[in-house]
Amino acid sequence: MSLGNRYAFFKGEIVPIEEAKVSIMTSAFNYGTGVFEGIRAFWNPDEEELYVFRLQEHFERLVRNSRILLLDLPYTVDQLCQVTLELLRREGFRTDVYIRPIAYKSSEVLGVRLHKLQSDCAIFAVPFGKYIERPDGARVMVSSWRRLEDNAIPPRGKIIGAYVNSALAKTEAALHGFDEAIVLRQDGHVAEASTENLFLVRGGELITPR
């Protein structure tokens, strides 16, 4: 059981979360030059066990996406998996959890670029329940903001800076009284929601956007 102490993996070690701070000069803070993952872990009260959903696959995607930004991570996928499990053990969560790894340009230097900068990866976790708490179904609007194109900032990269696009869509929906936004691509086809995938069920078949 958590005693209220919170931890993060930061600069190569697990530290109290208060110590996991970046400088205002950090490259990623200035330019959004990082990639992240969102990993769920589900608490099973009968087994008293926390089950992480596809830990390795998420870190494989993080490392793959890191290459888009020339992030040279000083950890292997296996090391990132192990340290995440250690972090969860230290936290002692007994509830559903969201794990947030961030690979980012950690140099404290100005200059809009991706090359000649150091990289690091930080991880923290927070208790997290349902994404939208509405058993009768989410109220959604079609956003007036369009999804970024793959040749501008690739959405598949989960690039920090690109999430301004998601924030614009989400807040527009919230300010209009909706729970969520459906975001279209430039060509008008459905892309996804602000920060989640969309599926359509037709005739018992799952259909995903192209």
Ligand SMILES: Cc1ncc(COP(=O)(O)O)c(C=O)c1O
């Ligand atoms: C824009 C966006 N789409 C979809 C997802 C769902 O991601 P996953 O591929 O992990 O299900 C996320 C999660 O962070 C997201 O931010």
